[in-house]
Amino acid sequence: MNEPIVAYLGLGSNLDDRAMMIESAYDELAKTNGIELIQTSRLYETDPVGPGSQGQYLNAAAHLRTMLSPRELLEAILAIELSNGRDRAREERWGPRTLDIDLLLYGNRRIDEPGLQVPHPRMADRGFVLIPLAEIAPQVRHPILDLTIQELKDRLAIESCGK
Numbered sequence: 001m002n003e004p005i006v007a008y009l010g011l012g013s014n015l016d017d018r019a020m021m022i023e024s025a026y027d028e029l030a031k032t033n034g035i036e037l038i039q040t041s042r043l044y045e046t047d048p049v050g051p052g053s054q055g056q057y058l059n060a061a062a063h064l065r066t067m068l069s070p071r072e073l074l075e076a077i078l079a080i081e082l083s084n085g086r087d088r089a090r091e092e093r094w095g096p097r098t099l100d101i102d103l104l105l106y107g108n109r110r111i112d113e114p115g116l117q118v119p120h121p122r123m124a125d126r127g128f129v130l131i132p133l134a135e136i137a138p139q140v141r142h143p144i145l146d147l148t149i150q151e152l153k154d155r156l157a158i159e160s161c162g163k
Helices: 018-031 070-083 127-136 149-161
Strands: 005-013 035-040 044-046 057-066 100-106 111-113 116-118
Touching: 005 018, 005 127, 018 035, 018 057, 018 070, 044 127, 057 127, 070 100, 070 116, 100 116, 100 127, 127 149
Parallel strands: none
Antiparallel strands: 005 057, 005 100, 035 057, 044 057, 111 116
């Protein structure tokens, strides 16, 4: 890879000091070779999606430029989650977590490999992803749906009003 790729991440936490967890992730991303942290969104408090009673989440989004391949970026993200106390192997699916980082977009690439799907397969249906992402990347287009992040956010808001 010769040119850096623009990538977007979604971050969330609903355990421990939620804001500190996300700030720690930003610090670690900025220190990772091959990653330049360009911009981050504000923190948004959101309702949990998943089993049982869970605490509120803080969610955010990050804009990166990276020289890492999609798989290398995913490995870096997983290492940051682990260093902040997340053990994916032992946790309940969609359960509480110290830190969750999702690779949402990697340039205009479409990737469907074991353990790696980009764009993130559920991002267009999740307000907790689209709201912070629209703050920092409203005009970025979803490479499959061919809608901007702002259009996806607006569409989700309209659909949820009808339910």
